[in-house]
Amino acid sequence: MLKLFFINLLCIVLWAHALPVHGVKTLLLYDSKITDLNEYSKLFATLQKRSYKIEFVAIDDSNDQFKLYDGEKRLYDNLILFPTKSRTISSNFDVSTLLNFSEDGGDVLTITSPGGLNDAVRIYLNQLGIYPSPRDSKLVDYFQKGASDVISISTSEVLNRNVFSEPSMELVYSGSSALLGNGELLVPILAAPRTSFNTNNKGDRWTVGSQGYLIAGFQSLNNARTVWIGSDSFLKDDVFNSNGLFIEDLIKWNFREKAVIKSVGFSHSHSNGISYDEHPYKVRDSIVYEVGFSEWNGSDWVPFITDDVQFELRMIDPYYRLTLNASRQTKDIQYYTTGEFKLPDHHGVFTFLTDYRRSGLSYVTEKDVKAIRHLANDEYPRSYKITNAWVYLSSIFSVIFLFSMFLLVYMNAPITENVGVEKKNN
């Protein structure tokens, strides 16, 4: 009882302070040679207002003073990496550190710039399928007014509505661009204008037109998110008036304050409510499948409303793919149901699967493997209920009847002397 009380208390405390769904402890690594933190005060102010606990670590002088892990334990929930001038961050921080951190569920915000892109971050981003332009090459656009390397782009160009869906506004961007692979886990957020290209002073082109990206996100299979921004000036105070709202939403997405959904479990049963355990499914049974979804709105779990949740009944291949309909709703859960449907006329071990993966939203997979048995020997319709069988039934009974009639006649007929037929002939 006491334990329960403490858990409740803990929940309340967490609820009061924490906005992201997974944690607020944040480590920020920066290079004081090229980054002056005072230029980002507005950004940090918004973060701290949302109760993030940020630890600032400059990597140049205090090389080994930060730790991401204490033994096996992850010390931070989020990691913000500012551009660094040196190629390495520290001796104990390389690409595998970043990969492990992400695999453990940590969210990473990487900010690179034409002047600061270290190997660990670059290789990490490459593993995700993001290929930022190398040092000393930057995005330019000669079709724009003003300076060719300051690009103004509208938020109506944002590629993912789950990341940013506010009314359009102008963003000011100056920095690198990246090529993106075709991985399904990538979430492209902002593409470069069609008239821009990325070049260095030797004239090598890295990206051309809208094949280049300014900001890209990535959500790994464990729902950890990474965002890459190719410009540190994008976050600075002097452009925060125009970029601020977008940046706020971007970080909200990155650190899982928004676009986070979860399933609160699924259930399936016979359409009359009897569960599988009481009565295992057999072919052509009528069943109901239901799954509930919640969405994190920044402070609470609320019902997640959508119309594209699908359910699959698979045995290697899907036998059914049904779009679920919204059914009942509670304070924090929206349930989706298949309604009554008939299992296929095929026995086997089937997977009851809801695999909801939408770009920008957390992935939800609910899987249940259940056997659907064949009809037992006494579950087929009886022969006399099948009209076609009457022919055979009547023939059986007529043969029985006629045979007994024959026996009656034969036994009551007078015996005539019949000499052994075989004897005579052999």
Next chain:
Amino acid sequence: MKAEVHTALCWARVLFKTIIIISIFGAAISSRLFSVIRFESIIHEFDPWFNFRATKYLVSHSFYEFLNWFDDRTWYPLGRVTGGTLYPGLMTTSAVIWHGLRNIGLPVDIRNVCVLFAPAFAGFTALATYEFTREIKDANAGLLAAGFMAIVPGYISRSVAGSYDNEAIAITLLMLTFMFWIKAMKTGSILHSTFAALFYFYMVSAWGGYVFITNLIPLHVFILILMGRYHSRLYSAYTTWYTIGTIASMQIPFVGFLPIRSNDHMAALGVFGLVQLVGLGNYIKGNVSSKRFKVVLILSLVVIIVVGVSGLFAITFLGYIAPWTGRFYSLWDTNYAKIHIPIIASVSEHQPTAWPAFFFDNQFLIWLFPAGVFLLFLDLKDEHVFVITYSVLCSYFAGVMVRLMLTLTPIICVSAAYALSKLFDVYLDFSELWSTTGAADVLTPSDPQAAGTAEKRPPSKISANVSAAATSSSSSSSSRNGFLMVITKLLVSGTFLFYLWLFVYHCTWVTSTAYSSPSVVLPSRNPDGSPAVIDDFREAYYWLRMNTDEDAKIASWWDYGYQIGGMADRTTLVDNNTWNNTHIAIVGKAMATSQDKAYHLLRAHDVDYVLVIFGGVLGFSGDDLNKFLWMVRISEGIWPDEIKEREYFSAAGDYRMDASASSTMKNSLMYKLSYYRFPELFDGQQGFDRVRSQTITVDDIGTLDYFEEAFTSENWMVRIFKLKSPDHLGRNLHDVAKLNMEQSLGVKKRLVKKPVLDLRV
């Protein structure tokens, strides 16, 4: 006074017979216990593990549940309608025994019931053989046949303790059915015929080999009709047996409508029709003149043959009758299976028999057998025709398939016993020594045993000759000839008694050396010569049972499916039931393709672990690499453009594993899993495979990126690999492994090159 002596002798005979039969029972059971004494009370080989698992299911559930058992732990994800696709006779019998023992206060473990099932039924087989042979000749021959049957290795090979297979009960039922059939055919008794049908039903419920009875009995009837030996007794026996037997056999779910739909059963139906026609013909023959009858006969024969043959073709063509099964074709053309159905050819017990096996399994019976058949020809009674037909058919079948040696063995015993008993009738008959009145009394029934036999059969040619010689000699120099005769008799019977002794010796030796190994546990010797046991299979299966998730799916070649199901209790993809060739081909394809393709194929089937058998360390030649070509062939049958057998041979066309192996071979999953870390056992660079006598180097094996080693047994015989979970960043696991390798080697790429990417749309 004389009558009293006679009854006393009769009682003595009964007593002797009982003692002999009890001893035969004892011999039959005890000679099958080597495996239990040497190893332990354990189920053997592969199929018995399934039967054991099914029996356990039956004793822990109701019969209704067993009959409708849907097994979701095999053939994942298809599942198997096990209740409807097995022969329940064996399991039901042991469940009845188990319940029976419990009810009389003997709670025996079901495993022990199963282990000792075969030896117990071997005793009954001997008894049935005794009855059968008694119908063919007499009780003497019967006792000999029973003795042979009890210890002949050809039968022991499938019925040692622990060999809990369908054949264990099927041979008993085979002999019982035949015994009742012979009785019914001789007497025309409906009772015996019904018994034959009931045992036939029992046989159908126990073994797929029932088709042999289904065809042999009609063939016997057909030959008798051709020989002009049709009789109303035959009619009543056959029609009763056929109708009851067929209707009864259709009650087994697995058989269902086969008796009226499959070509394998058409002979029985055809003969059933023929018997009616012949019966009708016989009746007409008795009522019309022979001249007219000839016309009727010829006309009706032509009509019947034309209608029958064309009808059979027509309904087969239209699909009402299932065409002959592949196993049937492979009986006639030994190459058929190799070309068309690799899955059948891949089973070692479907291979043609090697000639020495006949002697190995039957010893001196194999040359007494043709002598017995010859003697049966001399004395061609209706029941002898049966034995002859059986012998001829089964001799052929046993030559085609090793496993059918089992069905040949009983008739070898019967024929050999017939021959030997004929011989002993003459040469072991010393009754004249007692008779003081001379040779004239030789044939008088002074010996009760001879009397018993003399009543039953007309004197055969041999004994007639002997008696003629005896009578002629008595007149001249009776004492000298009598002495010579005794010497001859002693010599001949002594020789054969010596053969018998040798036979017993041989049987015991063969049983103890060749047929008593459980094959789950392998006997071996330590370097110092002391016996050791290689227990890798059980070690690995228990590892699976203890360390993996209860619902883990294990992919392995089908040979090990039943054992994994029985010992490790984990879900398998394919097993020895081999009902779905495509599913087996999927596993074959996974083993034969490169690891990345295999990985995706196996993941699509929710596989968690892959199990391979590797004999290279120990020199165990029955390992997966030696079976690998069958996997290739079976999957090539389904995906001919993806898997090509030729690509698995070296450039010179050899099946090699060393440096000269083809790249397809080296990249195949089976190769990689088998040899993964193998050179580490040696110097770390190259290992020596003791099965194939080839050197395997580290470079041949390459890296294993998609699987990780989970378990390797003590002697490396069983290796279990776990499928790595997919990379959380969505990369392919080969790239992950490459990156990790580079990281650990400290490779730094300073130069940033523009990646080659597809256009992003």
